[in-house]
Amino acid sequence: MRIREDMAMHITVLSxxxxxxxxxxxxxxxxxTLPGGRSAHRVSIIANTADDITLHGLRVCPDLDTVMYxxxxxxxxxxxxxxxxxxxxxxxxxxxxxxxxxxxxxxDKDFATHIVRTRLLGLGYPLSQVTTALCRRWGLGxxxxxxxxxxxxxxxxxxxxxTEPDGERRAIHFQEWWVRHHAALPAEQIVLIGIESxxxxxxxxxxxxxxxxxxxxxxxxVVSIGTILSVTGVRDAVRGTRAPVVGLSPIVGGRxxxxxxxxxxxxIGVETSAKAVAGLYADLLxxxxxxxxxxxxxxxxxxxxxxxxxxxxxxxxxxxxxxxxAATALRLxxxxxxxxxxxxxx
Ligand code: FO1
Numbered sequence: 601m602r603i604r605e606d607m608a609m610h611i612t613v614l615s616x617x618x619x620x621x622x623x624x625x626x627x628x629x630x631x632x633t634l635p636g637g638r639s640a641h642r643v644s645i646i647a648n649t650a651d652d653i654t655l656h657g658l659r660v661c662p663d664l665d666t667v668m669y670x671x672x673x674x675x676x677x678x679x680x681x682x683x684x685x686x687x688x689x690x691x692x693x694x695x696x697x698x699x700x701x702x703x704x705x706x707x708d709k710d711f712a713t714h715i716v717r718t719r720l721l722g723l724g725y726p727l728s729q730v731t732t733a734l735c736r737r738w739g740l741g742x743x744x745x746x747x748x749x750x751x752x753x754x755x756x757x758x759x760x761x762x763t764e765p766d767g768e769r770r771a772i773h774f775q776e777w778w779v780r781h782h783a784a785l786p787a788e789q790i791v792l793i794g795i796e797s798x799x800x801x802x803x804x805x806x807x808x809x810x811x812x813x814x815x816x817x818x819x820x821x822v823v824s825i826g827t828i829l830s831v832t833g834v835r836d837a838v839r840g841t842r843a844p845v846v847g848l849s850p851i852v853g854g855r856x857x858x859x860x861x862x863x864x865x866x867x868i869g870v871e872t873s874a875k876a877v878a879g880l881y882a883d884l885l886x887x888x889x890x891x892x893x894x895x896x897x898x899x900x901x902x903x904x905x906x907x908x909x910x911x912x913x914x915x916x917x918x919x920x921x922x923x924x925x926a927a928t929a930l931r932l933x934x935x936x937x938x939x940x941x942x943x944x945x946x
Contacts, residue, residue: 603812603813603934603935604934605634605930605934606634606635608636608640608641608642609641609642609812609813609930609934610641610642610644610807610810610811610812610813611627611641611642611643611644611811611812611813611814611815611930612643612644612645612646612807612808612811612813612814612815612843613627613643613644613645613646613814613815613816613817614646614751614814614815614816614817614819614825614828614829615645615646615647615648615663615667615817615819615824616647616648616651616663616819616820616823616824616825617648617651617662617663617666617667617680617681617819617824618666618680618681618858618859619817619818619819619820619824619850619857619858619859619916620645620647620663620666620667620817620818620819620824621666621667621670621671621675621680622670622680622916622922623815623817623818623819623848623916623922623925623926624643624645624667624670624671624817625670625671625919625922626916626919626921626922626923626924626925626926627643627815627922627923627926628643628671628746629919629920629922629923629926630923630924630926630927630930631643633923638745638746639744639745640745641745642745642746642747643745643746643747644747644749644803644807644811645667645746645747645748645749646749646750646751646801646804646807646808646828646834647663647664647667647748647749647750647751647828648663648751648819648823648824648825648827648828649661649663649664649727649750649751649752649756650751650756650757650758650774650792650795650823650827651663651758651774651775651823651824652664652755652756652757653704653757653773653774653775655701655704655706655714656694656699656701656706657718658711658714658715658717658718659714659717659718659721660706660714661717661727661731661750662681662775663824664731664748664750665681665682665710665713666680666681667748668731668734668735668738668740668748669681669682669683669738671738671739671740671746671748672735672737672738672739672740673738673739674709674738680858682705682707682710683707683709683710685709686707686708686709686710687707687708687709688705688706688707688708689708690706690708690711691705691706691707691708703776703779703780704775704779704780713734716733716734717730717734720733726753726801726802727750727752727753727801728749728750728753728801728802728803731748731749731750732747732748735747735748747803747807749801749802749803749804749807750801751798751800751801751804751827751828751831751834752798752799752800752801752804752831753799753801753802754794754797754798754799755794755798756792756793756794756795756798756827756831757773757774757792757793757794758773758774758790758791758792758793758823758827759771759772759773759774759790759791759793760772760773760774760777760785760787760789760790760791760867761787761788761789761790761791762777762781762785762786762787762788763785763786763788764785769788771789771791774790774823778860782860783860783863783864784863786863786866786867787863787864787866787867788867789867790822790823790864790867790868792827792830795827795830795831798831798832799831799832799833800831800832800833800834800837804831804834804837805833805834805837808834808837808838808841808843809837809840809841809842811841811843812843812934813843813844813846813929813930813933813934814838814841814843814844814845814846815845815846815847815848815926815929815933816845816846816847816848816881816884816885817848818848818849818850818857818914818916819850820850820859820861820864821850821861821864821865821877821880821881822861822864822865822867822868822870823864825881826880829884835883835884838884839883839884843933844886844887844932844933844934844935845881845884845885845886845887845907845933846885846886846887846888846889846929846932846933847878847881847884847885847887847888847889848888848889848914848925848929849874849877849878849888849889849890849891849894849914850877851872851873851874851876851877852874852891852893852894852914852915853891853893853894854872854873855872856872857914857915857916865877873894874888874890874891874894874897875890875894875897875903875909878890878902878903878905878907878909879902879903879904879905881902881905882902882903882904882905882907883904883905884905885902885905885907886906886907886908886932886933887907887908887909887910887929887932887933888902888907888908888909888910889909889910889911889912889914889925889928889929889932890909890910890911890912890914891911891912891913891914891915892911892912892913892914894911895911897909897911898910898911910928910932912925912928913925
C-alpha cells in the first residue's frame with residue numbers, strides 16, 4: 601500500500617546529536633507544509649545514549665539534550681548543543697574549588713536539566729520515562745506528534761582506546777576524546793561499554809517496525825547511528841521493517857559536513873566517503889542520498905546492497921534547505937520515484 605504525504609505518516613528517525621537534530625528540524629518544517637502540519641503525523645526519534653557521561657555526580661545525555669533543546673527552541677544555535685543565553689556561574693565556582701572539568705562546558709541552565717534527570721534516575725525511573733518528563737517542558741512527547749526515545753534504558757558508554765601524549769595507552773570516555781582531544785589522538789579502538797546487556801528502550805522496536813518510513817539522517821555513522829544499530833535487536837528490526845529505509849550521507853565531497861566522523865571512520869578502517877558509509881548500511885537501505893558533489897554516484901547501486909543512490913544537495917545550511925532534503929527523502933521513500941526497491945524482507 602503506497603503511503604502518500606497527505607495521509608497521516610509515522611516517520612522514525614535514528615539520530616545522534618547536532619546533525620540529526622538539524623535534519624529533524626528540516627523534516628518537521630517540511631511536515632508543516634503538508635495538510636494538518638506536523639501534528640497530523642507522528643515522528644519517533646530514536647537517539648544515541650552512548651555519548652552520555654557522569655560529571656559532578658550528574659548524568660549528562662548530550663544527544664538526547666541536543667535533540668530536545670533544538671526541537672524545543674532552547675539550543676545555542678551557533679554551537680548546536682547546550683542552551684541559548686547561557687551563564688557559567690556554577691562552572692566558574694567549581695573551577696575555584698579545583699573541581700571543574702574545564703574541557704567540558706556546562707552552563708547554569710544546562711545544569712538544571714542534569715540535576716532533574718539525575719534526581720529522577722536516582723528515584724528509579726528509567727531513562728525513557730525521565731526523557732519523556734524532561735521533554736514535556738520543551739513541547740515534545742505524547743500529543744505533540746514528536747517523541748524522543750532513548751535507544752536503550754540500559755547504561756552504555758562509548759570509550760576510545762588511545763595512546764596519550766605521555767605514551768600511556770588507555771581507554772578514555774568518548775567525550776574526552778571528542779571534546780578535550782578534538783578526536784586528534786588516533787582511536788586505536790572504539791568500545792561500547794555495556795552494549796552486550798543493552799536491550800532496546802520502550803517503543804524503539806515498535807517505532808522501527810511499524811513506521812511508514814525509516815530515516816538515517818546525516819549523524820555520525822560510527823558513534824551515533826552505528827551505536828544505535830548495535831543495541832541487540834535494533835539492526836534486525838530495521839532489516840525486518842516493512843517501511844522503506846532512506847539514509848542521508850554525513851560525508852559530502854569526502855569530508856564530514858561537521859564534527860569529526862572521519863576520525864571515527866578511520867578508527868574502524870572505513871574510507872571517509874559517501875559511498876563507503878553507504879556500505880555500512882548496505883543491508884538496510886532502499887535509498888542513499890549523497891550530495892551533488894558526489895553526483896558520480898547518482899543512479900548507482902549501493903555497494904553490497906540492493907538500494908539505490910540518488911544525488912541531491914545535502915548541505916543543511918538553513919531550515920528551508922534541510923526541509924528540501926527531507927522532502928526528497930520522503931518522496932523517494934514513499935514511492936514517488938518508483939524504481940526497484942529492496943525485495944520484501946525475507
Ligand atoms: N561539545 C564541545 O565541543 N565542547 C563542549 O564543551 C561540550 C559540552 C557539552 C555539554 C553538554 C552537552 O549536552 C553537549 C556538549 N558538547 C560539547 C557537545 C557534545 O560533545 C557532542 O554534541 C556530542 O556528544 C557528539 O554528538
